[in-house]
Amino acid sequence: MSLPAENLRELGPVSHLPTVAAPMDIVRAALATGNVEMYREAVALAKEMDAFAARKAFDNAMADAKAAIPTIRKNREVDAGEKNGRQGPKYRFEDLAEIARTIDPILGEHGLSYRFKVSSEINQPVRVTCIVSHRAGHFEETTLTSGKDDGPGRNAIQQIGSTITYLQRYTLKAALGLAASQDDDGRISERTAEPEVYTPPPGSITQEQADNIRDALEAKGASVKAFLQWAKRDRIESIPADYYDACIAAINKFQKV
Template identity: 50%
Template sequence: MESAPTIPWNTQLQERHAANMARAAFDNAIAAAKAEIPPIRKNRKVDFNSAKGRTTYEFEDLAEIVRTVDPILSRHGLSYRFRTHVSGQNVEVICILSHRDGHSEETSLPAQADNSGSKNAIQAVGSTLTYLQRYLLKAALGLAVSSDDDARAAAAHNPVQELTARQAAELRSLIQETATDEAKFLAHAGAQSVEEIDPRAFPRLQQMLLAKRRTMASAAPKTAAVEDAVVIEEVRK
């Protein structure tokens, strides 16, 4: 009986070397592109009054991010695309960042469909897709830390912004249910209390806690310290 053909060791070494070279080219291209990408202009403004007072903040929309980064990425052989999964009210977007030499990396983020206002079902999903694409592209390029701070900045200038009582209660319930260290969670959310968390951060924080709850339900029990490390790492992504 003949044995299955094996890949010669030198071919394996060549493939490994090629993969390492592609990864190095990817890393170099990302570093060079980031050095050229300027601060992204916040071209949209939200300004409205509610029972809680006036809310106003600025942000950059997806089109502005694309306009700023696309020419620079192209010069360095980089490109990106999005893959989406929608199941009921659950929406997940995956950003695939690729280099012309073959290496690519993926970043994903889930969220609930945005049913705020008077959106129909399609508009609710579309709003969430755009939101996730905007944040994912910045995260994939490593721009989230420097240019994704409008939520905290707006909260500092607009102390009237608050979570609804239902949102605050849901976060508190999830924090208790998942045995999350509330002080550490608030530190990473940039707030002194659950009620002071910026409402625009609610979907992301909610999904992180829900993901932790799913992990706890499907895996063996872990210590509280380990569980906190999991959710904090997910918040950072």
């Protein structure tokens, strides 16, 4: 947008024009003329310039942040179960908490943040929008929808919760441009429930302790299934907190034959 020539003439000779270094300088110069129309156009121009600067700052911050984000550790394993008499594959993926632990400090360093908007109306797909914002004011939205995850053993709230978690994970990855091709679960034609909806019994180990056990098992080359049989538990997260030290000690003593 540019100011009309007749309005520019009201500012006086070029030699008397103030140096315009920022959008607000344009607004002040127009305001000084007393011309209301020119002032309105100057304000509109200043808004366009601010929006352009904010978008540029957003793009630069996103580029710098993406360059700094490492490969995100896949900290979850899901068994696709049995279908048509055949055992489905197992796959690993990074859950939402692991993504957040990896990216949040990096995004913060570059003035970026994200939040989610969720919509789940009766008889309608679940809708999740990830909004990535920069401190300069520019933001962008990424939206995905999906039917409720009505797998076996889930009540209505769990169906919605599982779907929301799934969509949050994928809208965030899409908004940040994180590679989805590395997701093992992208090759599974029928999505299974997200483990994040599982609530361990009271007195269980923390998520950090569960991750430590998984890391220790992986470092020793030990089988998670065999470990769970030894611990008499169906999930690592359900191990009582009082057993944590004993579990770590047992894993450390393990020697693969």
